[in-house]
Amino acid sequence: MRLFRWKAIVPLLLLGALVAGLWILFADRMAKGTTESVGTTLVGAKVEIDRMHLDVAHSRVEVRGLTVASPFEPLENLLQADLLVADLEPLPLLEKKLVIDRLAATGLRFGTPRQSDGRTVGQSDGVMGQVERWGQQLQVPALQLATGKISLDRLDPAQLNTPRLATALAAQADSSRTAWVSGLDALGTQAAVDSSARMVERLKGAKLTDVKLLGDARRTLEQVKRTEERLTALERSVTSGMATLQASAAGLAEARQRDYALARGLLKLPGLDAPDIGAALFGRAAVQRFQRALYWAQLARRYMPPGLLPRATPGPRRVRRAGTTVHFPRSNEPPAFLLKSADLSLSVASRGYSARLTGVTSDPALYGRPAEARGTAPGFRLAALLDHVRATPRDTAAASLADVALPSLRLPALGARLEPGAGVVGFRFVMQGDQVQARWTVTSDRVRWVRDSAGGRSSIGDVVWRAISGISTLEVSARLAGDLDHPELAVGSNLDRAIADRLRAMAGTELAAAERRVRAQVDSLTDGPMSAARSKVAALGGEVTGRLGGQRAQLDQARRALEQRLPGLRLP
Amino acid sequence: MLLLKLIQSLVKTLHSEGTPGQVAAGLALGSILGLTPLLSLHNAVVVGLIVLLNVSIPGAMLGWALFTPIGFLLDPLFDAIGRALLLGALALRPLWTALYNLPVVPLTSFNNTVVLGSLVVSLALCVPVFYGARLGVTRYRATVAERVRRSALYRAMTASKLYGLYRLFRPE
Known part of the structure; x- marks a missing residue:
């Protein structure tokens, strides 16, 4: 029997040639599919390519008709590009690494409309979910002047904290009472007192030489003393427990103040201070922009992590389980992905600009330099730096665009739309470690106001409309600063003072009345549970303290009686 | 139909001219194809071995067919084993790092938990x-x-076209 099947070599070579032929035929299609799949996973929205061509001889890839859907808006593209040409380094491909020497992108357009929803990631999933939750925690005051009615929605008792706290306090008082009464019963005070009384009787007429009786008397006295000590310990526990309960009872008043504030939100009117008005008008739009910047920064941190530790990513999609693919970067080796430089020719608001991108890599520590984006042109400035080389990543981005038609801004609170016209928009975002600082500004001196035809009208709305419709300039500034988990948002605009003054003049009295109604509703829902909890705590204090005092007096009396009968007895 | 083919393949394999060793070697190599994700570079090597070595090709086909569903079933186990080897075993990290940065080796996707776990298990099961x-x-x-x-069923099976194709690659 021979070891090798020599006659199979030719069929095997034919099979190899067939596979190679199929690869040549379908490589473009496979590369296109892979690129779309990987891109879609990375961005969290559909990436589509019209045509892709691999030029193996020249290590070049051409992508025509690239469309990246927006992960934020359902019917909007993030960008579209007419042509991308990438020159690759061939050797790293053998290590399954993609190193792009130079990328030229032409015809880049942003925010173009699309026919279908291109989002692939649910709003509650992954980075998008985190960013959504992060945005929700930023408190933006509500303002609803479109209808002008200061209406109060029905308060849901479940929204209020005070009844819940009061119920919990009452339950805590009940359980404390049960524990303390059990403790009192377990002390055995009555047994000690009875035993002491019997011993006092026995000691009457007893001789000092009756050593056994004296020993019994000593033990009885010790029993009384031990009971007293346990009683003292219980007293301490009761005192501290009562202090906690009383503090909780006092805290109910603060909880009710918070509930007043919460219920006030149902009026859909902020406080009449200018900063509140600014936040109510432009806060949501500012948060939306900060959320988008944070989304990209978090994605960059996920896919461009600092350090050289092994990194796990989801495996490729296949019929079998995808598993996890682990990357093992090593110093002095090429990164798994590196885009050395890219020249971008882009179009914003029908104007052409150019920008340059360098050092985008999956392993910044290997590349050793931060990723940079830069673009300058008359009226346009863009600079971004993703420094993930060191352990604490620092991401900064700043952009400004002048003399371009700014997109209109809907202000549902006012029942109006703002057409800023040609103006200047600026954005700055810095995230170092977990600290974030961001600023969004809009300036225009040719503002046009358009009142929404839909929706109700009101006298308050009319007055505010008259106040703002005469304003032809717009200056909005939103700032975000602080810890990423709890940043502070401050929004201001030149409209704030005008609206606040008008509101105060027109709606001050009505607002005060509405606030009184709010407080009455909160009181009606909280008074009962609060009183019940407070009276339980008060009653508990009286009952347990009284029983403790009674038992203390009985034990004192028993101990004194014993000690009088045994004047010479000294216990340690 | 699939089950019928499997039975046909089993019967033909058992009655082929190959020695029990050749059939068993084919089955062992086929089990690697079945247990590991098919489109992996190491499976090209396995296919090459099956064709070039004088092992039973029906045995290999049978091994592939038998072990593919087992591979699907054991994927969670392969994933766990691969994870333990790639991420848990610190002593092996220098080896993975060296392999990851070698030419061609990363194309085998050895750094995928399912691929590595299934390959290790299939190699261990080979013997x-x-x-x-x-x-x-x-x-x-x-x-x-x-x-x-001597049964009529066997004669019906061996009369099929597939059997003719098999005879082309029967073990010598």
């Missing part, structure tokens, strides 16, 4: 599969093979 299959084929041929060969 018991080989000896078990060899023993089974030997016993079968010594006991019931002749009766099966």
